Amino acid sequence: MKLFRCLPLAILATAGCAFAQTAPPASEPRYELQHIDVKFVDSTVNPCDNFYQYTCNRLKAANPMPSDQIFWGVGGILQAWNQQTLHQILDASATADSSRTANQQKVGDFYASCTAQAQSGSNDLVAIQPLLSRIDALADKHAIASVLAALHTSFGTAWNGNDNQTSVALFGYGPQADYNDAHRVVAGVDQGGLGMPSRDFYLNDDDASKGIREKYVALINTLLELDGMKQADASSAATTILRLETAMARAQMDNITRRNPNKTNNRYTLAQLKTLTPAFDWDTYFASLSAPPVPLYEVSAPDFFRSMNQLLEQESLATWKLYLRWQLLNSAASTLGNAWRDAAFQFSSALSGQQKQAPTWRRCTNGVDHYLGEALGQVYVAQVFPPESKARAQKMVKDIEAAMGQDIDNVVWMQPQTKQQAHLKLAAVLDKVGYPDKWIDYSSYSVTRASYAENVERGTAFELKRQLAFINKPLDRTQWAMTPPTVDAYEDPQTNTINFPAGILQPVYFDAKQDDVINYGAEGSVVGHELTHDFDDQGRKFDVNGNLRDWWTEEDAKQYDQRGSCVASEYTGPVPGLAGVTQNGKLTQGEDTADNGGINLSLSALTADLKQQGKTINDKDANGLTNLQRFFIAYGTSWCDYARPEMMRTMVLINPHSVPELRVNNVVGNMPEFQQAFSCKAGQAMVHETRCRVW
Numbered sequence: 001m002k003l004f005r006c007l008p009l010a011i012l013a014t015a016g017c018a019f020a021q022t023a024p025p026a027s028e029p030r031y032e033l034q035h036i037d038v039k040f041v042d043s044t045v046n047p048c049d050n051f052y053q054y055t056c057n058r059l060k061a062a063n064p065m066p067s068d069q070i071f072w073g074v075g076g077i078l079q080a081w082n083q084q085t086l087h088q089i090l091d092a093s094a095t096a097d098s099s100r101t102a103n104q105q106k107v108g109d110f111y112a113s114c115t116a117q118a119q120s121g122s123n124d125l126v127a128i129q130p131l132l133s134r135i136d137a138l139a140d141k142h143a144i145a146s147v148l149a150a151l152h153t154s155f156g157t158a159w160n161g162n163d164n165q166t167s168v169a170l171f172g173y174g175p176q177a178d179y180n181d182a183h184r185v186v187a188g189v190d191q192g193g194l195g196m197p198s199r200d201f202y203l204n205d206d207d208a209s210k211g212i213r214e215k216y217v218a219l220i221n222t223l224l225e226l227d228g229m230k231q232a233d234a235s236s237a238a239t240t241i242l243r244l245e246t247a248m249a250r251a252q253m254d255n256i257t258r259r260n261p262n263k264t265n266n267r268y269t270l271a272q273l274k275t276l277t278p279a280f281d282w283d284t285y286f287a288s289l290s291a292p293p294v295p296l297y298e299v300s301a302p303d304f305f306r307s308m309n310q311l312l313e314q315e316s317l318a319t320w321k322l323y324l325r326w327q328l329l330n331s332a333a334s335t336l337g338n339a340w341r342d343a344a345f346q347f348s349s350a351l352s353g354q355q356k357q358a359p360t361w362r363r364c365t366n367g368v369d370h371y372l373g374e375a376l377g378q379v380y381v382a383q384v385f386p387p388e389s390k391a392r393a394q395k396m397v398k399d400i401e402a403a404m405g406q407d408i409d410n411v412v413w414m415q416p417q418t419k420q421q422a423h424l425k426l427a428a429v430l431d432k433v434g435y436p437d438k439w440i441d442y443s444s445y446s447v448t449r450a451s452y453a454e455n456v457e458r459g460t461a462f463e464l465k466r467q468l469a470f471i472n473k474p475l476d477r478t479q480w481a482m483t484p485p486t487v488d489a490y491e492d493p494q495t496n497t498i499n500f501p502a503g504i505l506q507p508v509y510f511d512a513k514q515d516d517v518i519n520y521g522a523e524g525s526v527v528g529h530e531l532t533h534d535f536d537d538q539g540r541k542f543d544v545n546g547n548l549r550d551w552w553t554e555e556d557a558k559q560y561d562q563r564g565s566c567v568a569s570e571y572t573g574p575v576p577g578l579a580g581v582t583q584n585g586k587l588t589q590g591e592d593t594a595d596n597g598g599i600n601l602s603l604s605a606l607t608a609d610l611k612q613q614g615k616t617i618n619d620k621d622a623n624g625l626t627n628l629q630r631f632f633i634a635y636g637t638s639w640c641d642y643a644r645p646e647m648m649r650t651m652v653l654i655n656p657h658s659v660p661e662l663r664v665n666n667v668v669g670n671m672p673e674f675q676q677a678f679s680c681k682a683g684q685a686m687v688h689e690t691r692c693r694v695w
Contacts, residue, residue: 028359029066031080033507036518038625038633048680048687052664055636065644067356073641073660074508079487082380082503086365086485089379096449103375106447107368110459113452114364123337125227127453128155128328132227135324141317145281147324149288153464154457155332168192169327171308173289175470176298177494179265182546185470187294189273191304193248195220195241195330197351198654202242202249208649212350217242219347223329226339237322244315244323251307253300255654256586261493261541261548264300273297277305279312289464292471335453353644371459372447373483374440377502380485381435385502389512390434393505396519396605397431397498400527403604407695413559421551422535425496425544429534430477434502435484440466475546489526491533493542498530509638517627520606521634528598528605532695535597536590537564566692567592570670575652576661578645583652583659591657595667597695599635603673606631628677632668639664 041047042057056073065072093100093108094115100108117124131154134147151169169192176188196202201212220238225231257263274282276299286293299305312320333340345357357363368376408414408422445462447455470476477495482488485503492499504510510523533539540560543549552560571592572585585592607617610627617628625633639660643651648659657663668674669688680687 031077031084033081034074034077035511035513036508036522036634036637038518038621038630039623041633046684047678048675048684050665051632051636051668051674051686052639052661055633055664056640056642059637059640060642065642068354068358070352070354070647071641071643074638075487075641078503078506078508082485082487082506083362083365085384086369086376086380087361089376089383090365090368103372103378103442106442106445107372107376109449110368110372110447110452110455111364112449113447113455114367115360116449117337117452118360118364121338123339124451124453125336127336127451127457128332131155131328132325135321135328138317138321138324141279141312141320142281142284144312144320144324145285146288149285151324151328151331153289153461155328155335155460169324169331171305173285173291174464174467177475177546178296179261179298179494179548180267182494182542183475185473185475186296186298187291187471188298188300189305191248191252191301193308194245194252195326196245197650198255199249199252200653202246204653213242215347215350219330219343220326222343222346223333223340224326226343227325227329237326240319240322241326244311244319247307247311248304251304253304255656256584258300259538259587259590259656261538264298265548266299266302268297268299268302269295270297273299276302277309277312279309289468291468294471332453332456335456349646351646351650353646367456369483369485371456371463372442372445373485374436374480375442377435377484378439381502385434385484385505389505389510392512392519393433393500393510393523394431396516396524397433397500397527399605399609400524400531400601401426401429401431403528403601403608404531404695406604407601411695413563414556415553418552418556421544425534428496428544429531430495430497432478432480432497432499434500434505436480437478489530491530491539493534493539494546496534496542496544496546498527498534500527500530516606516609517630518634520602520609521631522638524602524605525595525599525635525638528601529594530598531601532594532597533590535695536593537561538590560694563692563694564589564593566690567596567694570666570688570690570692571658571662575648575659578648578652581649581652583662588656588658592663592666593694595658595663596670596693599667599671600693600695603631626677628673632674632677636664636668 040058041054045054045057047054059073063072063077065076069076090107090111093104094112095108131147131150134150138144138147148170152173168190171192172188172190174188175185178184178186194202196212196216201209201216217238220241221231221234224234224237229237253263268276270282270293330344333344341357345354348354404426405423408419408426411419414422442462446458470479475495477497480499480501481490481492482499482501483503484501486501487503489498489500489504491497504526505523507513508522509526510519537560540552541548541550543551550557568585568589570585571583571588573582575581575583603617606627610616610619615627617631618626620626621630641660643659651657651659658666665686666688669686670691670693672691674680675687678686682689
């Protein structure tokens with residue numbers, strides 16, 4: 001994945017997806033697409049001392065972070081431009097007109113319902129009253145299963161196999177490719193149940209974590225009081241809820257262990273799942289969701305479910321009612337009206353440092369992208385991603401895959417039989433560029449202008465039903481996990497796909513006005529990054545068919561682990577600009593491996609591309625810069641992003657990506673080509689004494 005542009009769902013629930021406020025003022029800034037200028041560097045900084053500062057200082061100074069943003073820089077500006085483009089589409093679609101297509105009606109009316117709620121200042125608690133009444137009416141703990149299914153179907157998170165399931169009430173459930181036979185889709189159940197982003201926020205004992213917990217308790221108090229609970233009762237309930245969620249957090253598998261798919265590959269039949277958690281009525285839960293029967297369930301964290309069973313047995317029905325009520329209020333808060341959104345923002349700002357809520361038009365635009373992303377994305381693609389851009393991007397992907405094939409041939413630490421398997425896997429990679437070949441059919445999703453909260457509820461139910469329909473079917477490799485306007489990219493080891501939405505195939509990353517040197521430096525490194533994920537410390541555990549299978553010789557695996565350990569150690573240490581905060585390189589190892597591999601693959605592909613054009617990597621432009629220097633400047637510029645300190649701290653705890661400065665400096669510090677390009681000397685910061693490289 002390119003960059004942690006969008007926050008984990010646990011934070012989005014109280015921050016970026018809180019849609020409301022007023023129409024955009026005329027004074028709001030308009031953002032234009034940025035184009036890489038290799039001369040726009042900080043000449044007061046020696047590139048051999050700090051390449052990130054050399055490439056990014058002037059950009060950062062020229063683009064101060066707006067008060068309603070938590071990330072900013074080249075990625076943030078592109079995201080803002082994409083949102084403006086989507087906003088124009090939605091403005092046109094929001095006008096009720098009989099000539100609108102079905103998709104135009106849906107995206108337009110969804111957007112209109114969101115803005116109308118904000119402008120009216122309405123309190124839409126009535127939208128979740130039936131669910132609240134069901135919670136109140138719980139007569140015994142066995143009935144929790146049916147109520148939980150209703151929560152997951154309405155305002156819960158539609159589970160799609162993502163790593164972070166903490167925000168889903170109690171646990172996550174949904175389709176899962178069989179680890180041992182990836183061609184078939186079974187079902188997965190995953191740990192969840194938390195209202196804060198990860199277990200660390202409950203268990204860490206530092207002052208910052210204690211402060212976050214105090215603000216979390218304040219949020220619980222406020223939402224319960226908005227729901228009508230007396231202040232003293234709300235305070236007591238908040239204490240109970242935090243205690244219960246802390247017990248769940250303590251039972252969860254930590255994020256380092258979760259990186260090993262062999263630890264999360266735990267296969268249970270339904271009978272075994274019932275034995276694991278006899279206090280939970282699985283039959284009622286699955287029946288309430290109309291979930292199809294499956295031969296097995298992938299249970300990511302059995303210890304969590306054992307603990308969940310104990311909590312179901314030991315905690316009172318009254319405690320579980322409080323917990324379910326809180327989970328519903330928290331997940332629905334951003335859809336219930338301004339007072340609810342304001343309360344949620346107070347907590348999310350403590351996690352992210354965001355100073356001001358985003359304007360209504362942007363939050364509502366994000367809402368449409370989330371619930372109707374492929375309907376909106378079709379129009380976006382038609383406007384900003386022409387066929388010639390797609391063809392050029394596809395050529396880049398193929399060039400970089402060819403470079404990966406050469407890299408596999410050239411590495412000296414792999415045996416021939418392992419290389420053969422690696423080549424088979426590489427040849428089977430499916431490239432997905434820009435947008436889906438087949439779009440999601442939203443015809444069964446009813447959208448009206450009457451109620452934003454009801455549109456969200458129906459949208460969650462639609463997506464969950466769509467996801468559950470994949471169960472017991474052959475794995476569909478053509479499905480996308482991101483919408484076309486997303487400024488991001490990803491690799492999926494079980495589908496063996498690399499995926500690049502049209503949203504990131506825009507300047508500064510991919511620029512039709514720039515030559516290949518710039519595009520390979522910026523976007524090519526993204527392509528190489530995702531391709532390297534197929535062979536990082538997680539991806540290498542999956543074979544050509546996407547099955548979790550060890551296809552490495554014992555010696556090759558040992559050699560790989562030694563190189564991976566070098567990367568993990570290199571990235572473990574203080575976070576630049578955050579006193580007292582340390583990054584764990586074991587958490588970021590996969591992404592760091594992909595960063596280092598990605599730029600090497602892109603440079604190799606560019607060198608071959610230039611040779612075909614009769615050029616070399618050492619040719620100079622009119623400014624006296626070599627192609628190699630321009631390539632590295634483009635790479636550095638593509639990471640000219642920064643975050644608020646609070647958000648950086650949150651990222652270090654939960655996100656598997658290093659901070660941008662390390663993603664630049666550690667990468668170039670490992671490359672002799674960079675030392676050559678800028679005539680760096682041994683002992684300078686960008687010349688690492690021990691150079692780490694896997695691919």
